[in-house]
Structures are given as structure tokens and as C-alpha cells.
Amino acid sequence: MENVFEYFASCNYDKVIELGEKQIDSSVLNNYYVLVSLVIKDDIYRALSFINRSKIIKENLCYLEEGGTNYTTIATLSKDEDKIEIAMLLFMCNFINSIFKEMMINKEKEDHYYFIRFNEMIDDLYCANCSKDLLSELTNISRLLF
16 A cells, blocks of 8 residues: 555645545545645645545544534644544644635635634644644644645
């Protein structure tokens, strides 16, 4: 099986997405990198489709409140070493859903909109006392959105 992370690390986001579609639900981390790649490629509709098709995501949505901001829940998950990857994945799902809702209201987005919005959400996680490991991972990802 090809390694999604290797393609992600080499910035080959199209290959990450291609592999992720073929290997959907192969792991929580693979799904996370696919979602990040879809956001980098500005393909929010395809990211929503991926979220809706993923069994791993559906199984873990029980942690989130529908319509809620979920920062406290994600922060709490991030402190459990066994659930930090789930926290990363759920953060991306929350981010994508948030972006989609905002796109429905305002069709035009400013330059660096994802970067700004992503960092606002990281700040909310920080205020919710999120783990340093998750904050570090998300901060590194935010740079890719700039």
C-alpha cells in the first residue's frame, strides 16, 4: 500500500487525494491528510463528499455536537494520546463544515481566507486549553494554507 503521508510531505496533494479516495478509511491519519489536501486544493465540496462517505469520520462524529463549535470537545480529545489523531480529523471536519456554511452566505472569499479562518479556529482551541501537540500540528498545517 502506498503511503499517503509520504506524498503529503512531498506536497503532492493530488496524489494524496487520489490515494485517499482509493484507500478511504485505511486510517484516521490518512483521512486527515486527504481532508487537508482537499482544503489546500480549494475543493471544499469534494471534502464534504469525502466526509460523508468516510466510515471512520461517521463513527467519530459522536464526539461532536451538531451545529456546535466543539472546541472544548476537540481540546479534551487532544489530551488523550490515543485520541489525538481523532481530534485532528474532527478539527478538519469542523473547519470544512464551517467554511462551507460561510460560503453559502458569502460566495466571495478574500485572499488567504482559509489561512485566517484556520488560525482563528486554532486560537479558539488554544482558549479551550488544547494540547500543545495538536496546536503544533495545526499551526504547521496552517502555513500550507497561506
